[in-house]
Amino acid sequence: MDGGPGGTRFDEHRDVRVDLVCRSPAKQRGNSSPEFSCMNVITGKAWVFGDEINTDVMAPGLYFKSSMEEMARHCLEAVDPGFAASVAPGDIVVAGHNFGVGSAREQAALAFRHLKVGAILAESFGRIFYRNALNFGVPALFFPQSADIDPGDVLAVDPVTGSIENRNSGQRYTVDGIPEHLMQIIQAGGLMPWLKHRLATEGAP
Amino acid sequence: MGQTLIQKIIARASGKATVQPGEIVTCQVDLAMLLDSGGPRRIWPRLKELGVGVWDPDKIVVISDHFVPAVDAESAAILQLTREFVDEFGIQQFFDMEGIGHVILAEHGMLQPGMFVCGGDSHSTNGGAFGCYMAGFGAIEMTGVVVTGEIWLQVPETIRVNWNGKFQAGIVAKDVMLTLCRELGMDNAFKVVEYGGDTVRRMSMQERMVLTNMAAELGAETGSIEPDETTLAAIRSGGTEPAADALDWNSDPDAAYTETHEFKADVLAPQVAAPHSPANSAAVEEFGSVAVDQAYIGACVGAKLSDLHMVAEILDGRQVARGTRLLVAPASKQIMAKAAADGTLATITAAGAIMLSTGCGACAALGAGILADKEVCISSTNRNFKGRMGANSASIYLASPYTVAASAVAGQIADPREMLV
Numbered sequence: 001m002d003g004g005p006g007g008t009r010f011d012e013h014r015d016v017r018v019d020l021v022c023r024s025p026a027k028q029r030g031n032s033s034p035e036f037s038c039m040n041v042i043t044g045k046a047w048v049f050g051d052e053i054n055t056d057v058m059a060p061g062l063y064f065k066s067s068m069e070e071m072a073r074h075c076l077e078a079v080d081p082g083f084a085a086s087v088a089p090g091d092i093v094v095a096g097h098n099f100g101v102g103s104a105r106e107q108a109a110l111a112f113r114h115l116k117v118g119a120i121l122a123e124s125f126g127r128i129f130y131r132n133a134l135n136f137g138v139p140a141l142f143f144p145q146s147a148d149i150d151p152g153d154v155l156a157v158d159p160v161t162g163s164i165e166n167r168n169s170g171q172r173y174t175v176d177g178i179p180e181h182l183m184q185i186i187q188a189g190g191l192m193p194w195l196k197h198r199l200a201t202e203g204a205p
Numbered sequence: 206m207g208q209t210l211i212q213k214i215i216a217r218a219s220g221k222a223t224v225q226p227g228e229i230v231t232c233q234v235d236l237a238m239l240l241d242s243g244g245p246r247r248i249w250p251r252l253k254e255l256g257v258g259v260w261d262p263d264k265i266v267v268i269s270d271h272f273v274p275a276v277d278a279e280s281a282a283i284l285q286l287t288r289e290f291v292d293e294f295g296i297q298q299f300f301d302m303e304g305i306g307h308v309i310l311a312e313h314g315m316l317q318p319g320m321f322v323c324g325g326d327s328h329s330t331n332g333g334a335f336g337c338y339m340a341g342f343g344a345i346e347m348t349g350v351v352v353t354g355e356i357w358l359q360v361p362e363t364i365r366v367n368w369n370g371k372f373q374a375g376i377v378a379k380d381v382m383l384t385l386c387r388e389l390g391m392d393n394a395f396k397v398v399e400y401g402g403d404t405v406r407r408m409s410m411q412e413r414m415v416l417t418n419m420a421a422e423l424g425a426e427t428g429s430i431e432p433d434e435t436t437l438a439a440i441r442s443g444g445t446e447p448a449a450d451a452l453d454w455n456s457d458p459d460a461a462y463t464e465t466h467e468f469k470a471d472v473l474a475p476q477v478a479a480p481h482s483p484a485n486s487a488a489v490e491e492f493g494s495v496a497v498d499q500a501y502i503g504a505c506v507g508a509k510l511s512d513l514h515m516v517a518e519i520l521d522g523r524q525v526a527r528g529t530r531l532l533v534a535p536a537s538k539q540i541m542a543k544a545a546a547d548g549t550l551a552t553i554t555a556a557g558a559i560m561l562s563t564g565c566g567a568c569a570a571l572g573a574g575i576l577a578d579k580e581v582c583i584s585s586t587n588r589n590f591k592g593r594m595g596a597n598s599a600s601i602y603l604a605s606p607y608t609v610a611a612s613a614v615a616g617q618i619a620d621p622r623e624m625l626v
Contacts, residue, residue: 052391052392052482052484054588054590056588056590056591056592056593057590057591057592060570060592061569061570061571061592061593062570062575062592062595064242064569064570064571065272065277065279065280065283077597078591078592078597079591097392098391098392098394098424101391101392101394101424102327102421102588102590103326103327103569103588104243104325104326104327104329104341104342104343104344105242105243105343106243106247106343106344106345109343124392124394125394126394126424127394127395127424127426128327128341128342128343129343130394131342131343131346132343132345132346135343135345135346136345179229179359181229181357190345191345191346191348191349192251192254192255192345192348195255195348195349195352195353196255198353199255199256199257199352
């Protein structure tokens, strides 16, 4: 899988996806490509889901006391029993509206990181899920044309510029990239590394 | 242009005179609520990794309500860790198995109009009934809150929903919310739903909390209700004197709403949401004979004292149907004690109901009352997602406490109005 995050570390309490992100905004501005930023383009196979996929099917309450690895094995099993076992690192989840509606349980977003999902494209997101995903460094983009994507299509996604290419159909899309204020956190590698950076530079509050 | 109540609170918390929807701001947090589910057990390891403590132990409240009482070694360990956390960081506001967090904050007068509150649970929207900003965040963001006392927000737009008129007997706030889930949909993320109209003004705080609690099911950032004398009386009954400026926290007459919706309470029928979404709702008479294995009264939204009173009103002189079980898990110890003192529990148990301990319980498939394969449950809770209460093949219907109790008596989904005449 070229350009994908296959070799990336996903440990929860370490800097995540460091090889995926720009380390400084200056470097990003200096990028010569008009379309793709220096954040690596994520390339992977599409897993397509419908509308209103909720947090309870991403992280079922029955496995709440289990390890994160065990919970991730049951991610989305109520709607696609084969997903967790078959999804490959860097694959891209494509969904309809209100993806991640429901609970504040962060295991819903963490499950996708444990499964090494490269990015999530949805027509819209549940608010807490969206914030959790970005805080864990899982790029989440609003993508109104989800219905164009067929399961198994190979997609190339740039989370910063919002450039998306369907390599099967040849269709290209531009959506809103991840907002600038969130890029600070994502460029740090997620909220934990960002907090570490902040505590190191500003001291403990 | 005027400001909505929530805009005013966000402006105050971010040190600005006014804010506009879409603006990114950093807010100072007045109170952070951590629950045993996504609280200490997920936050403490991160504090250790960061090598820091909490920003202000007096602005943190910790409540154990999800894994209570312990049913196995894992839940016992989670509760133990939660106790160790409050000891370690000197957190005085700790409620261990006293009740469900959203209800505890209300019972103890901890919410005031104008406050900016973050909760580590999606139904934190519940607190909006007190005229404060209270929204849910994941444990990773609550880590940031307890370390820095701050959180970033994109100022949300506000949807105004007005209900006017009087309900028929047997119609309550839950029927309003199941209607709104259908009519407004569940995709209102990054928006606030502000409730008004004379129907809402007449509601008790317990009923108003149903409206703001289930703003979460609308997908909203939070729900809000402008404070009035009912709000102040509820704060006083929690043992706190309301702030002098409490009633000044209101939306301006010329506040900008992104949408305004008008509904009539007089014509509302009892509502039932069919599997697997709260938005999949219809009037109770549209459901044919749906046999019920389990009727459940529980959770933050559906087991307050007023909810138990509704159940008792139906069950008085009646029996739960053979082949159906009615489980009742009051939302707090205080509610349990009041219901015991005023005879409500006697009526409920005489009808054959099973009393469960206080806590989130079966609503989140954590406590007693989990569903088996293909079972059918009607529940006073707020979510009926697939697998929410146990088996993926189980069917969960949502309804008001009146309708749940009536269905328990009939052994199938039933219209409570026929038992209230």
